Amino acid sequence: MRPAPKWTEFPRYPVVAGTAILAVVVTIAWWSKLDVSPLFETAMIRRGELWRLITSIFPHTNLLHLAFNIYWLWVFGTLVEQVYGHFRTAALIALFALGSSSFEFAFSLGGVGLSGVGYGLFGFLWVLSRHDERFRDAIDQKTIQLFVIWFFFCIATTVMHIFSVGNIAHGAGMVFGVLTGAAIVYPHRRTLIVAGIGAILLIGWWGSTLGRPRINLSGKAGYEEGRWGYDALQANRNQEAVRWLRDAVVYQPKLPVYWFDLGIAYQRLGNKAAAQDAYQRAHALAPNKAEYSEPALN
Helix, strand or coil, rough: CCCCCCCCHHCCCCHHHHHHHHHHHHHHHCCCCCCCHHCCCCCCHHHHHHHHHHHCCCCCCCCCHHHHHHHHHHHHHHHHHHHHHHHHHHHHHHHHHHHHHHHHHHHHHCCCHHHHHHHHHHHHHHHHCCHHHHHCCCCCHHHHHHHHHHHHHHHHHHHCCCCCCCCHHHHHHHHHHHHHHHHHCCCCHHHHHHHHHHHHHHHHHHHHCCCCCCCCCCCCCHHHHHHHHHHHHHHCCCHHHHHHHHHHHHHCCCCCHHHHHHHHHHHHHHCCHHHHHHHHHHHHHCCCHHCCCCCCCC
């Protein structure tokens, strides 16, 4: 495998070095208790804050997480930037970030870190190393084994509740990387492959925004929306409360508290029919709890 450049050569790779520096700075700021919440994947993505799908690559949870991702970003990314230049490297990092993060948020709870980008670069170089002499020694067999073993190891730790990992981001990043590499090495099929990449990106966008309440597999989604809906209700921002609580009851239709809060919001807005329906659903889910008894509507 080709040796990576020395760290002192970072001025030659402004995109990769800049991404790494941003990751370090944002992570340290987060660890220092500074507010970096606008960068995280949250339900605000479904309110138009799509930049979170990219900015969520910068925070990292711990030193090992940060060091591992920065190392492979440097090993893979510098080679790509050397061959394809700064603009295309930036575009690839953005593509892998957006693609991996959108699927992670769509089907799970969302995550942080550069792992999806790392797997995207790995998949990209894995394809190119077999078809392009400039990348012939980009990835060796040991590196392939490492990334494959790490992929399944992370799935195992997540399933066994040892520690959670963004496995969907890893897989999605890999898919985007392989397809992007294939678009380059198979020019006669490029239009079809690029169309496929666009279609998959569109699915990720839909899944992380409009479709998320219906396809999310985590079983833990909706609590954020429920909390924000309750906070809006407390502040008498009833229209906002309705928006959040309607999402919450799609994610968690068996939690009576969300239906009851939604009924209050509807009642305050004068929508008696919707309020009555929400109250009835709350009471049906918890008929023995007095706090969810159907109130009289004036």
